[in-house]
Amino acid sequence: MIALMSKELRTYYNSSMAWILTACYLLVIGLVFVILLLQFGSASTRASANPMGMGEVKVMEQLVYPVMWWMAFLLIFLVPLLTMRLFSEEKRSGTLELLFTYPLTEFQIVGAKFFSALLVVTMMVLCSGSTILLLSRLVKIEWPTIGVAYLGLVLLAASFVAYGVWASSLSSNQLVAAVVTFGGLFGMWLVGVFQEAVAVVKEYVGDPSNLTHFETMARGELNSHDVVYYVAWTVLFFFLTMRILESRKWST
């Protein structure tokens, strides 16, 4: 499994795809950070002129939270590009059958692909922490809140990647896999925006949207339900991917 995982990682980094996607991700996060930082600086100057208005300058709420939210939101666009080729490419080039001849179980094959993609996304997310480190040199920030937000970010990434791996296992066309992944993740985000449409579902199982669970964590609130949601989602799509791969046995 480790060998397959390192092979997947080499594929990501040798093809420069992971590097370029990371560069794009960090550039957008950097841009968001700089814009918000300048706005926050202006707000601080305005507030200093009015001591009673100082209460409005809140670094965690007005600067850290929006940056963390963008870090999560951008994953909707990046994860499909990273996961689209995982099984689609193998199917298209016919190497999937070869892969199953290795002494590996389906769990190990899916696990290797899932963890390699998750590692790439986690690296991206961790590199974006340069903004937070830079900010901590300028103003005092709440590290426990940042810790919970990053835990949420990694759990969110895991759920996105699990879904992307499943979408990739559906088709031999990378574009179809990317569109299914992006459509699904974007749709889930929209579900979070228009919550009243799913009020009945929400009453029983909580927020159905992935990003909504992250939002509470990014504010510094660790809910057991949020963690269970991400783990259950990830396990669900991991399992479904295994079932899809298993289905090749009876479909051929």
Place this chain on the structure above:
Amino acid sequence: MSIHTKAALNTVLSFFLAMLLFGIILAISNKHNKTYDVTQNKRLSLSEQSAKLVKELKKPVRVVAFSNDHERKNVERILKNYRNANPAMFHFEVLDLLKNPARAKAYDIVYSGQGVLELLPEGGANEPSKRQERLNDFEEQTITNALVKLSDRDSLKLGFLTGHGEASISENQPFGISGLKMALEPEAYKAEEINLAKQPQLPTDLAALIVAGPKAPLLDGERDILKKYIDDGGRLLFWFDAQTDRSYADFLLQYGFEIPDEIILTPDQVGRITQDSAAVVGMIFDAGHPVTKDQKEFILSLLSHPIKAVTDPTRTNGYTVKPLVSSTDMTVVVPTAEVLGKKKMAPPKGKAASFPLVTLASKKQTPTASPSPSASPSPSSDEREARLAVMGGEVFTNQLLRVVGNRDFSVNLINWLVEEEGRITIRPVAEESKPLFLAPGQVRNIVGVQLLLIPMVFLLLGILSAVKRR
């Protein structure tokens, strides 16, 4: 049935079973959710007062909130905090006003951001309940306030003396004290103004009397009423303003409070002080007193007299007097007339020292005529403890109530006065303000690092790996 069909059915069935299991797991975890607030000052949690109030609910209540999509998540977050404290008794619905015009009309709601708190109708029906309180926003204070009203808790009556130029609870301006009234309502206090010229005696069910910065002196009859009230075990909070008539200092001296005609300043304020900036910080607290033992933030007091405790027990009429909050030991005192601009300010004579800003006095009393049982929540015998608190400067006016720890301190002081020590807590506050001032050089560096250096490094690594691969 062929083996292929069986396998296909098996896959489809396992897909639906997995989805079902996923839903069941989420439903269970949603019902048994545990929340940990990791923010520095627990600002995402309910205050202890609100949580206690919800846990003590005896009848189920429901909030019907009308909110737009923009505010919805925040409204839900606050209402979830209440529900988590007592899921069996607290329910809520968040509705879109435009999509639910009939329900909005039934509750007489016109704008998004409004709602009602009501006793849950039988069977949880959608019809409005007869017992309801309107919510004009979904701040914790508003919801808790409505809960207090709906839960029929016995309110404690606080009297605010008027008629001598005192700060008013109906005044919304910076020097008014309407904010204090609002802060006290969620604690089940009922504030009312008392004018002794119109009513010849204090109400018998008064939990405490607050005299907030009177200017004109008391009439003889009024002074007698006040003295009898205290001697019968009354509770008095007195704010001695810079312009308060000196006759009050003589009145308070009999209870062990010595109030020199001086104002506390820091040495740097001397010579360039204005009335609006003569604020001193109270940060030396009596660590063993219930009011201040958990006080984390200092208090700010404007134009503050030192309230000294008379140390000679023969002069205190049996009252135990001791300071509760004092200024730092880097303060000096200056005659009041100089601070108010009536005389030219001279350099302070004494050395820098710490001066008491708020002082307390108490004494067990046997009332001459028993007040109503509702006057005090706790006495079990005829003997009551008279409690007095005197603050030398402005602390709980609208302009200062929200500054640092003033609100918590003021409310907790009143809780102690009426022997409701169980209510004394420090409330969660909003995130601390942390301004950030950027020099042009810093901005250039940040832009350089975040927009050029870091993305460039990864881009170059990508180009290098592509070249290497070729």
